[in-house]
Amino acid sequence: MNNMNIIVQCSCFVLLFDLISSNQDAVSYSSTFKLVNQQSGDRLHSHEVKYGSGSGQQSVTGSSDATDVNSYWQVHGENSQRGSPIKCDSIIRLLHVATKKNLHSHDFASPLSNNQEVSASDEGGIGDEGDMWKVICSNENDYWLRKDGIRLRHIATDKYLHLTGDTYGRPIHGQKEISCYPNANNHNLWKVDAGVYVRPSSEPQLSIPNNQFNAHSQSIHTDHVDYEL
Template sequence: MPNMKIVIQCSIFIFLFHFASSNKDSVTCGSSFKLVNQQSGDRLHSHDVKYGSGSGQQSVTGTPNADDVNSYWQVRGDIRSDCERGAPIKCDSVIRLYHVTTHRNLHSHNYPSPLSNNQEVSAYGEEGVGDEGDRWKVVCTTKNDYWLRKDPIRLQHVVTGKYLHLTGDTYGRPIHGQKEISCYAYANSQNLWKVDAGVYVRQSSEPLSSTRDENYNAQSSKNDHFDDEL
């Protein structure tokens, strides 16, 4: 029996170690960061420039500029059940992405995108209040239970089932050199995204190693932690 007790204790220790290890580098609710397309290296970006066609809403693009402050997004919970600040985001969770500069949500709907004629992606709402078109499912590409900062993921639009995608098509004026962001029906290498520099909120039980971009101007709290930029 003493041997059995040791086995049980070791099993509990291994489980707790695995749980802590899998959570410590998770993307957490309330964190603000840049999302980089894994194929092109462009960052998901928005700005107060409206589409000249389609919905006429605020445009969302991809930019190669690593220093642009308009590329920060804050992860928030679903409109139906918000997440607790600092809680790790599970794979297959439904989230919203809030554009830090213009206070609108990453959004999609059944309008054609301007260049590729895919599905348009825009920034929508006021002060984070939007609609069902703001809901995105975190689709992990590994067997981890949580969205880890080191892992590429896909963002699947809940209403239409399509994936956040970078086509490679490039705009002219007034956003010369920026790439079209759209939604695409199939998973491929052009709709893989990874988090980059930002402010990562600590989990309540485990400090979270984080990155900082010098151009990020948001107010931090004692629960936020910074390191050098990646």
């Protein structure tokens, strides 16, 4: 075997290793996780509290409580295979695990900043174009990697999922307003956190810094689990 053949084979091996490694580190369809805002450290959150203005739908907020189970979301896509890695620029839906409603936005004004309202709607996960978001990767990758920040751009209105910093009073005292904003900036950069990440083999990979998720993970297939602490 000459030197040129060795170089070609080594290059192919490195390329294959990088591809496999990227796929394993990618966020995959049907995975369940928390989304953390990189500017504030708050988690994307929802609960059975409705807006008192605008659409009157279930409110979506930013929560600083790392243990709150109402901050888990499950990612889905059209005609997507469970466990397959999500490519950058893919169109996804985020299902709120506790209430079974989709992350949604529309042309109502948000209550504090007067930006575009973000809500949770369509019980059972059956939604419309208002539930569709594009994954905008912050780095030059082919896939949405767990270590990287991303933005979520709302398909129907072309605005970004955003945390304003405006804070609610009662009954959700201390939680932050989530809205949609027309420009990309540090306030709409998000990163995945604790959760169950489903592998292409349909075996979930569990990453849990606290025990709060255990009671809610029974509905997710857990044939084999690797712990990441």
